[in-house]
Amino acid sequence: MPETAEPIINDLNRPFWDAAAEGQLMLPHCADTGVAFWPPAPLSPFLDGGSVVWRPVAAEGYVMARAVYRRAFQQAFAHLLPYGIAMVHLDCGVRLQAHVPAPDMPGSPVTGSRVTIRFDVLLPGGRALPVAHAITD
């Protein structure tokens, strides 16, 4: 089968990807409690039958944990080695995973860093993907 790095996009997550293409972070929220959640669900995971609304959130938070790839598993990403993956705790309480470019370079976000998530194109012809960038004072 052909190798791909494309996410599956459908009615459940399309608002996230449409917003990402515009450089904005949108998350599903429980309409009744107002709480943002992830991953996307058709009904609120907090409330029986609770409806869901998508709203933009501030794309800032901190790195709770980071893993750094020293070995390629996907050929599409091999030319980016070494690269990192950060688990970002957003200020709205949701945790998202984001790509970390050049993790060995000074200024790259490490565990504990304040970061902003931007949507950058990582692969030629690919879509804009969540990437963690350190916030410098």
Added chain:
Amino acid sequence: MLSGKTAIVGVGASSFERNPDRSVLTMASHALSHALTDAGLERGAIDGLCVQIGSPRGADYDTLAVTLGLDVRYASQTWPHGRFTATVLTHAAMAIASGLATRVACILAMKNSDLGRIGEANNPFFFEQFRENGGPHGEEGHIGMASPVAGAAMVLDLYCRTYGKDRELLSAIPLTFRAHARMTPDAVARNPMTMDDYLGCRPIIDPIRLFDCSLVGDGAICVIVSAADLTNPTQRPVRITGAQGVRASRESFIFGPYGMGVGQQSGKRLTPAETRGHSAYRMAGVTPGSIDVLGVYDSFSPLALYTFEDFGFCDAGDGLDWIQNGRIALGGDMPTNLNGGQLSHAQLNGWGQVRELVTQLRGEAGERQVANARTGLWATIGGDALVMERD
């Protein structure tokens, strides 16, 4: 209640070499034959079949029955990853306790030597990293997060940061299990491992190194579960007295402790009262202090660490200190993975540890035998567990 209604009466295994030319059915056949011989049973006595891994990594229940000459009235099968060991054995015990079968062959047979690593394009599970709402190990292939190793690396980084611990304390796990494998004739990795070897081995995904990863390979294990009232002393039966299947919720993550704070976990770890009151302990009427010999899931070395905490052997965050000074070695307070575990014996999704627990509780483990082992525990960070007791 399930407790004590069933017993393991036979275990068998194939050899564990990486051999792309050997059929997974050949391995399953060897494991079943050895288990039947061990139990002193004819294959016609088997009326149930519980399979962990199907095709393409393993073989499906229907092919297994046809190929192995089984005729069963109860069959079940779980998915092709490694978290259903206790659940499969529990299904067998449930089927027997509820009258659906009397003797169930439980089989793990898989071949990895003809596949790439999970996350690579020539592995049949490549597309799982794009599964809706994340892969089965937290993968998100579109940002470059592929392979189970990444999820394990992420949690280890979070754990060491949360508790302020030196990551190198983890070395006690791979070094101890390697020392155990050196006493196990069919272990895949029996060469010595020193601290320098561990510190110097190649990084895979920081902070996980090569020697923190299990040895992906080929093999099969068969465990025969029987109605307890049909056993005889020559079978050296080991009773299943406590059981819990794998748990699932927002608080669970495949490679982290319950409630650790990975993904959408709350960050509220289990309390000592909760870990020491685990449902498998309660079913068996035991506590962590009752356990003579332990088998834990260790596809990556940190998983063993978290299991000691989630099953109440030590408190949350204390595991890296607790495992030092021979605590988990043969002769220590809590001898663990006496055959070398997945890290050094063979990567058989934990079925190797279940087989070793049976061997230990029968008193047949030779130079690695834990003295007077009467009560054993199989446990994983998925919460699934089996308490096993010698009659």
